[in-house]
Structure formats: C-alpha cells, structure tokens
Amino acid sequence: MVERSFDVVIVGSGAGGGTVAKELAPLCREGVRIAVLEWGPKLKEEEFTGREAEMAEKLYFDNGGFLTRDRAMTLAFACAYGGSTVVYTGTSLPLPEEVLSRWGVPGLEHADLQRRSEKYLTENNVHLLDEDRINDNNRLFLEACRKLGYRVEQFPVNVKGCRGSGLCNLGCPNAAKQGTHRVQLPAAEAAGVEVITNCKVERIGGRECVVTVTNPPFGEPSLWPQGRYRIRTRAIVVAAGAVNSPALLLRSRLPVRLPALGRYFTAHPALILVGEHDRPITNFYGHPKSYYCDHFVESAKFLLETCMYFPFTTAKNLIGFGAEHAEMMARMDRMQMILVLAVDPALAENRVTVDSAGEPVVYYRFTDEVLDALVESQRVAARIFFAAGCRRVHAPAGTGFFIGADEAHRLEELINREAFKLGKVSISSAHLMGGCRMGTDPATSVTDAWGQVHGVPWLFVADASLFPMCSEINPYITIMALADRVAERVRMRLPELPAA
Amino acid sequence: MPPLSQRKWAFLMCVAGCIVPAAAVLDAEGRSRFIAIVGKALSDRPRSIQRQFGLFLGLMRWLALPRFGAPFDRLSPANQDVMLRWLLDAPLAKLRGGFWGLRALAFMGYSGQTEVWPSLRYTPSFNGNELLYG
Numbered sequence A: 001m002v003e004r005s006f007d008v009v010i011v012g013s014g015a016g017g018g019t020v021a022k023e024l025a026p027l028c029r030e031g032v033r034i035a036v037l038e039w040g041p042k043l044k045e046e047e048f049t050g051r052e053a054e055m056a057e058k059l060y061f062d063n064g065g066f067l068t069r070d071r072a073m074t075l076a077f078a079c080a081y082g083g084s085t086v087v088y089t090g091t092s093l094p095l096p097e098e099v100l101s102r103w104g105v106p107g108l109e110h111a112d113l114q115r116r117s118e119k120y121l122t123e124n125n126v127h128l129l130d131e132d133r134i135n136d137n138n139r140l141f142l143e144a145c146r147k148l149g150y151r152v153e154q155f156p157v158n159v160k161g162c163r164g165s166g167l168c169n170l171g172c173p174n175a176a177k178q179g180t181h182r183v184q185l186p187a188a189e190a191a192g193v194e195v196i197t198n199c200k201v202e203r204i205g206g207r208e209c210v211v212t213v214t215n216p217p218f219g220e221p222s223l224w225p226q227g228r229y230r231i232r233t234r235a236i237v238v239a240a241g242a243v244n245s246p247a248l249l250l251r252s253r254l255p256v257r258l259p260a261l262g263r264y265f266t267a268h269p270a271l272i273l274v275g276e277h278d279r280p281i282t283n284f285y286g287h288p289k290s291y292y293c294d295h296f297v298e299s300a301k302f303l304l305e306t307c308m309y310f311p312f313t314t315a316k317n318l319i320g321f322g323a324e325h326a327e328m329m330a331r332m333d334r335m336q337m338i339l340v341l342a343v344d345p346a347l348a349e350n351r352v353t354v355d356s357a358g359e360p361v362v363y364y365r366f367t368d369e370v371l372d373a374l375v376e377s378q379r380v381a382a383r384i385f386f387a388a389g390c391r392r393v394h395a396p397a398g399t400g401f402f403i404g405a406d407e408a409h410r411l412e413e414l415i416n417r418e419a420f421k422l423g424k425v426s427i428s429s430a431h432l433m434g435g436c437r438m439g440t441d442p443a444t445s446v447t448d449a450w451g452q453v454h455g456v457p458w459l460f461v462a463d464a465s466l467f468p469m470c471s472e473i474n475p476y477i478t479i480m481a482l483a484d485r486v487a488e489r490v491r492m493r494l495p496e497l498p499a500a
Numbered sequence B: 001m002p003p004l005s006q007r008k009w010a011f012l013m014c015v016a017g018c019i020v021p022a023a024a025v026l027d028a029e030g031r032s033r034f035i036a037i038v039g040k041a042l043s044d045r046p047r048s049i050q051r052q053f054g055l056f057l058g059l060m061r062w063l064a065l066p067r068f069g070a071p072f073d074r075l076s077p078a079n080q081d082v083m084l085r086w087l088l089d090a091p092l093a094k095l096r097g098g099f100w101g102l103r104a105l106a107f108m109g110y111s112g113q114t115e116v117w118p119s120l121r122y123t124p125s126f127n128g129n130e131l132l133y134g
C-alpha cells in the first residue's frame, strides 16, 4: 500500500467538502498540506450530454435510485467532483429562523448562520431570474397559487450565463450552475489544495485513512495512479453526504462509542405530480425551478415547488402503465409539474447502517403524519393545476389514473390514503439530512455545534449529515454555512493537533 | 446481454410491452438499445438484487397459473393487464415493490432512448431560453 501524508484530509467534495476546501485553502500558503478525497469522477465538459440514462449512470450513486431497505423510497445523491452540487437545481435559500430554533442546537445562533449563508449567496452569484426567463410551467404555478390565495415566492438561483437548457439535474451542459465544482473547488485547487478524484475512502482509523483509487472509463483520470493508499493526517473532515458520512464512520474503527451515529436521518420525501394542458406550454425550455409555495408548511407539513423532469423520471413517477400512461407520456410538451416535499420528523429509528461489506443500508419508516402530508399535498397540487387551466391531472393517490377538470370538486374523495400504497407509488428524495447530527449530548448527537465528533479532537463532519432535523427548505446553502463554521474550527484547532 | 438468461430477457420484453405498449413494437435497433440500457442498469446493481430480480420475473410468470391456467406470457393481452393491475396494488408490499422495480426498468429501457423522445414531444435544447417565447 502506498503511503501519503497530509495535514488535513477532506472526504467528499460536495456542498460541505467543497466549502471546507476553499475555506482552508489559504493555509496552503503557510505550508499546510490539504487533500480532498472524492469518490466520484471529474467529467470533461463535453461529457455533460444531457442524456438522462447516461448522465444518471455517470453522476449518481445507483443511477439516482438508491433504494431504502424496504424499497419504499429512492434517494438521489451524486458521486462526482462537486458532489450533489453538480446535479442540484441551484435554488438557494438560507435556513428560516424558526427552523433553527426548532433545531435547538446550543451554540448555533441564527445571526451567525445567516451571515455565513449570505457569504455563499454572494459567492455563488445567487439572484432572481428576470421575468422573461420564466417559462409557462413556472408562470402558471405562480398565477394559480395567487389565484387560490396561497403564499408563493420566487426561488433565488445560483446561475451565471444560464441558457435555459432545463437539464440542471443531469449536470448543466452550459457550465452555468455555480456548484462547488465551478466555484469553491477550482479556487481551492488554485490555492494549492489537492483534489483527488476517483478515490473512495474505505475507512478511517486513528489519524489515518485507507483509500482506493480506481478510474472509471469516463471523466479525467485521477491525479494519483490507481491503487490503494494509506494516508496519515492531523485532521479529517468527513463530508461524504448524509448517507455516506455515517456509513464511512460506522465501518471505521473510532476511539469512541457514538450511539446516535447514523440515526435521525430525514429526507423531505417527495412526489412528482403532473397536470396536463390541452395545448403545448413551455416547460422543458428555461430554468426548471423558479417558484415555491410554503403556505402549507406549518399547517400540513409540506412544501410545493415547480419542477420539470426528463422522460424516464417522469414515466417512473406516474402510477400505472399501459395505454393511459402512454397517452400522458406522449404529451410531455403539455405537462405542468409540481414537486411536493414532506417535512419529516427526525426519528432515531430512521437511520443509516452498513451491511457486512460496509455498504450503506438506509432504514426509513413513513409516519402517518408524513403519509397524510403527501396525500393532502396531492389535493393541493391538483387545485393548483386546475386553477392553472389543466384539463386533467394525475395523482399517485388517485383512485383512477386521470382526474378531469370536471371532477375538481371531488378531490377529497378521488385522492385518498387507501390508494396511496408504499411500494406502489414512486417516492423519492434529493434532500438527505442527518445521521451525524449536531448537539451537546453524545447519547443523541454525534458532533458538537462546530462539527467536531464528540470525544475525537481530530475528526470533524461538515455536510448535510450534521442537520439535527430536516431543514424544511432546500438545504444546500445551510450546508455551506455549517461547513464554513466547521472550517473555522479546524483552522483554530489545527495548531494543537500533532503532526501526521 | 447479461445479467439475465435468454429466456428471462424474452419474458422481460413481453412484460415491458404490456407496460409500455410502444416497447412491444420497437424495431431491432430499438430493442437492442432497450436491452443495453436495462442490462447496464441491472449489472450495476449488487448481485443479490440481480438474483432477486430474476426470481421475481420467474414468480411473475407462474403467479398467473392458478388464476388463469397458463403462465403470464401465454395469456391474452386482457388477462395480462388484469394480472399486472393486481401486482400494482398487490396486498404484499414486497410484490408491489418487485413490480415497481420491473416497471421502472421497462420505462428506463424505453424512455431512456433519446431516439424515442420526439414521439413523447420532448425535444430539449442546450439553448432553451432562445425557444422560450416563440
């Protein structure tokens, strides 16, 4: 095994890891050696083709369909230089103050998080799109919500030179989205941080980790030759995402017992809902996600967002098959789409574990409250579709495949819990949170409010797994703000940590 | 065309044609693209999942026997439809989940082909903004 040594090793290069890398990068000038070890590849620009099956295979774990243990939900998270920021939509919201107070983490203040969030809003060029960049799919949602009296807001997005390909979730082919692969990682590399792609960290033990470098048949080759390495370091920052960070720590030999490790996993379980207009609308041209409606978050625990997906994702999310399914799919240019996300509770039993090979296994139980929220959200979405002028809608909890506009007054009856069976409906999640939650009590948390693992001064976590509960909004800005805090703490602690 | 046997592929294509009617009339090229996409997706999955999927296909074939007196692929299209609708809403979550996986693969094999996108009226462009308003 080849031996290497660094002062700081960061595992993962997504929203969390990319931020830590850029924040620590100025230390390179003082001779501090920093490496980011990233499992995924760095794709060449021409490899962003916008082809769904191909991009899903190259950029996502399990093609974007990682299944929970009972197979009731698929989880989407990326494996790439830039992590899930390569495939996110780039909607950029700081954590609301009331959510932070629900989190109740002593030492984590709203003013501090807000200040750091603002830094990333600026750094990532976050702004509101001009009206002439809003497509029908988004505009109709806005107008319908207003007509119905639902609170609706425009999403700030982090694009630069967006050409409206609508392919954000397959990796922007125009390099417009300002993920860590475009902003923080190149800045860190320019300052001297080494980013080693195609490099899977297998386990951590003491102040070292064992990794394997394997180049897939696409993307840039890794900076290091293929093979196994033992890397000694003074500090390790784990930022492998809410599934892989707990999994990595669980398969590692740590000097402490962490009973909360892997637990309190939350996911904003989501459904893709579709309405059909009787004429073509602009939907797959232009930015796909411009508005959200948080009117029902407090009262019914769900959020609605505009969205527009690709043929396979759309087909999979419509319940059923055969002629009626094909009929709807043959009219993608008439589809209006809404993504609904449930605000789910942080339960100890919802957790990441590892199997005998050390691979992650996610246990997730849907509470009645979450299922009720998902059913009610379909009624609300149907009202929005009809108010927007759709001739019919498809609801996964619908008693039939289509609900016509003439049936709009019977939504309570036509969309119900009995028809909403787990395993039958396609529930997915792209907001994976928790598993290494922050807190003060080592019995119910894994790290302190600065991301340091309880009882292990050289080990930090800096990603979505830190969330003690779900964020109730799109999470990436909060992840960056938290990672910024972790980087500050690492910088402060580093002089005290012995050499590798 | 790993990781299924020739016979299982034939059966999968038969079921896929019920799920996505257009998959039943794919030309030879479309069919081999279908098999390539599904084959790749399956071989990327752990062996245990591949085995379970193969078993599910076998189970599906014979589940029709007690009710209709013949395996699934020998049923009339109407009875195949009845069988699939039963699986969609099956009382056992495991059966529903197995069928969900099968549906997902059928959709992937078909709509994962960029060649079929125009028939779905899905014609994305890297310069979508230029096409936004006429």
Ligand SMILES: Cc1cc2nc3c(=O)[nH]c(=O)nc-3n(C[C@H](O)[C@H](O)[C@H](O)COP(=O)(O)OP(=O)(O)OC[C@H]3O[C@@H](n4cnc5c(N)ncnc54)[C@H](O)[C@@H]3O)c2cc1C
Binding pocket: A011, A012, A013, A014, A015, A016, A017, A037, A038, A039, A040, A076, A077, A078, A079, A080, A081, A082, A083, A084, A085, A087, A088, A089, A090, A091, A092, A093, A169, A199, A200, A201, A202, A239, A240, A241, A242, A244, A245, A248, A430, A431, A432, A462, A463, A464, A465, A474, A475, A476, A477, A479
């Ligand atoms: C399709 C999609 C759309 C989204 N849209 C939005 C949005 O619009 N707004 C928003 O706020 N959020 C959005 N999100 C969520 C957001 O992208 C994530 O919450 C965020 O990127 C998570 O950051 P992270 O650092 O926790 O993990 P990630 O960004 O996923 O990064 C983790 C990295 O660690 C690497 N890794 C894992 N294990 C190892 C290992 N053992 N060794 C080495 N490397 C490893 C992975 O390959 C990955 O690159 C979206 C997510 C998806 C999937």
